[in-house]
Amino acid sequence: MRKIAVISMISLDGVLQSPGAPKEDPADGFKYGGWVAPYHDDDGGKLMQRLMQPSDILIGRKTFEIWANYWPTHSEYWPGINEVNKYVVSKKLKKTSQLIKGWNNSTVVRSIADIKKLKKTKGGNLQVWGSSKLVQSLLKNNLVDELWILTYPLTLGKGKKLYGNNAMPTAFHLAESIITPKGIIIANYQKSGKVKTGTIGA
Numbered sequence: 001m002r003k004i005a006v007i008s009m010i011s012l013d014g015v016l017q018s019p020g021a022p023k024e025d026p027a028d029g030f031k032y033g034g035w036v037a038p039y040h041d042d043d044g045g046k047l048m049q050r051l052m053q054p055s056d057i058l059i060g061r062k063t064f065e066i067w068a069n070y071w072p073t074h075s076e077y078w079p080g081i082n083e084v085n086k087y088v089v090s091k092k093l094k095k096t097s098q099l100i101k102g103w104n105n106s107t108v109v110r111s112i113a114d115i116k117k118l119k120k121t122k123g124g125n126l127q128v129w130g131s132s133k134l135v136q137s138l139l140k141n142n143l144v145d146e147l148w149i150l151t152y153p154l155t156l157g158k159g160k161k162l163y164g165n166n167a168m169p170t171a172f173h174l175a176e177s178i179i180t181p182k183g184i185i186i187a188n189y190q191k192s193g194k195v196k197t198g199t200i201g202a
């Protein structure tokens with residue numbers, strides 16, 4: 001069975017909106033697009049190169065629309081992105097839309113049931129980038145197997161958040177972590193089972 005790995009750049013207060021550029025996602029008046037740029041360094045860059053190795057991608061409609069208008073003409077920054085399979089989760093996006101037809105190997109996925117079927121197909125891991133609503137739905141349905149969380153040392157206040165309030169209680173273990181010279185905490189968490197409880201000091 002294929003695993004779903006969520007990769008997310010977030011602020012200390014959990015905002016993931018528009019990390020890459022000022023006009024990437026200005027929805028709801030978000031004013032801080034491009035907030036990751038001042039923290040770029042070689043250590044973080046090397047790990048990002050690892051995460052950006054060719055892998056099938058599962059993303060939400062908004063992220064897909066942003067990416068489909070960018071990556072086809074900027075693939076030198078992400079080799080292989082145009083060749084891998086892209087699965088966009090959307091109830092509204094038509095399979096015949098120009099974005100779908102214009103970005104190679106893009107397929108519309110309609111529901112959680114479809115994602116469960118996709119996990120059972122042959123192939124490597126499915127990476128989820130951005131896509132806050134999709135990530136929250138995946139966590140709610142216990143479909144996230146792995147998290148790569150890149151936490152940046154700033155707060156952003158309002159903005160799209162990675163976590164909602166309805167994730168299924170699940171335990172993860174820390175498989176790998178680094179702290180970059182500019183203060184980015186990069187942690188890889190892998191699902192380990194049910195949540196255990198106890199009493200401190202008992």
